[in-house]
Amino acid sequence: MFVEDGFHGVGLEDLARRAGVGRKTIYYQFGSKLGLLESLVADLGERGGVGDFVAAALSEPDIARAVVFFVESNCAFWEREYPVIRAFATLAASDADARLLVDQVYAQRREDLGSLARRARRAADLRHGWTAARLADSWWLLTSFETYDLLRRMGKSASEASRLLCDLCLSLIDLAQPKRGTRRADNH
Numbered sequence: 318m319f320v321e322d323g324f325h326g327v328g329l330e331d332l333a334r335r336a337g338v339g340r341k342t343i344y345y346q347f348g349s350k351l352g353l354l355e356s357l358v359a360d361l362g363e364r365g366g367v368g369d370f371v372a373a374a375l376s377e378p379d380i381a382r383a384v385v386f387f388v389e390s391n392c393a394f395w396e397r398e399y400p401v402i403r404a405f406a407t408l409a410a411s412d413a414d415a416r417l418l419v420d421q422v423y424a425q426r427r428e429d430l431g432s433l434a435r436r437a438r439r440a441a442d443l444r445h446g447w448t449a450a451r452l453a454d455s456w457w458l459l460t461s462f463e464t465y466d467l468l469r470r471m472g473k474s475a476s477e478a479s480r481l482l483c484d485l486c487l488s489l490i491d492l493a494q495p496k497r498g499t500r501r502a503d504n505h
Contacts, residue, residue, distance in 0.1 A: 324354065324408045324415065351414050358418060361401060365394045371429050380440045380490070383433060385483050388460055392479035395465045402462050423457070430456045442491040452489055459485050 318327045318335060329350055333340045347353040362368065370390035377383035395402060409419040434453035437443070443452055458464060459482050468478040 319354070319357070319404060319408070324350070324412060351418075354415065355418055358405070358422065361398060362422075365398060366390075367394060370394075375429065375432055380433075380437050381487060383436070384456075384486050384490075387430075387433065388483045388486055389479050391460045392465055392475060392482065395462055396469075396475045399469075403466065406462055406466070423461070426460070427453060427457045430460070437490045440490075444489060444491075447489070455489055456486050 318332060327350075329340050329343055332350070332353070333343050336343070343350075343353060347356055370386070374383045374387035374390065377386060405415070405419070409415040431449070431453040434449040434456060437452060438449040443449075464482070465478055468481065469475070473481065
């Protein structure tokens with residue numbers, strides 16, 4: 318209903334009627350319409366396997382494969398849930414409470430990317446003057462729904478968008494050269 322009519326266009330009475338429950342049931346279960354929205358966002362992430370693919374990316378020993386898996390999984394999630402996430406992004410642009418909810422989700426993604434960037438910093442040379450924090454910020458921007466959405470609206474297919482974002486994320490690290498002061502087994 319939020320996708321069809323917008324968050325502000327849906328009343329609790331309408332939600333309750335469509336769900337076949339009373340309005341008080343929604344208040345009891347979720348506390349408010351915003352509480353319901355928070356639950357929907359959490360459910361979307363669970364159904365989309367976000368926690369699983371993030372954990373898999375963070376545990377992948379090869380940093381390049383970890384980055385590619387993270388980006389490809391993000392893009393696949395964005396594509397599968399495109400109408401819902403697009404509607405939520407639109408809502409967040411105009412509603413302060415929804416924006417706070419989006420900011421919480423984005424903060425978690427930034428933290429996950431920070432872990433990946435610190436691993437990248439240890440495994441590879443970053444561009445001159447770059448830090449793990451700057452790399453995480455760049456990856457965060459490149460892997461955002463807004464970036465994916467822009468590429469899709471520009472006519473890129475889902476796979477083209479995913480490939481481009483993988484290439485851009487990987488271009489920020491130099492995996493061809495060993496980290497200064499270290500030796501790789503294949504260089505012996």
